Amino acid sequence: MNDLKALKELADVTEVAKNGVDYSPKIGAICPSCETPRTPVVGSLPWDGDCKIRYHKCKNPDCPFSVLGITIKSIQVDS
Numbered sequence: 235m236n237d238l239k240a241l242k243e244l245a246d247v248t249e250v251a252k253n254g255v256d257y258s259p260k261i262g263a264i265c266p267s268c269e270t271p272r273t274p275v276v277g278s279l280p281w282d283g284d285c286k287i288r289y290h291k292c293k294n295p296d297c298p299f300s301v302l303g304i305t306i307k308s309i310q311v312d313s
């Protein structure tokens with residue numbers, strides 16, 4: 235049943251990536267699947283009030299996000 239467990243974990247981290255991870259000016263956005271920091275930005279929206287949304291792609295060849303081309307959303311809040 236290891237495959238099912240891995241699939242469940244992938245579904246969970248995909249949900250995290252879809253809902254948005256925290257963006258840090260220092261380490262950028264961390265891939266929720268393989269935890270690589272500074273995932274490359276592939277798109278961003280203009281500041282909306284105190285929030286800025288970016289989209290990232292993980293480039294780790296061993297990461298399912300990279301293999302499947304899953305986009306990671308990040309949210310930066312300027313407080």
Ligand SMILES: [Zn+2]
Nearest residue numbers: 265268292297
């Ligand atoms: Zn990754």
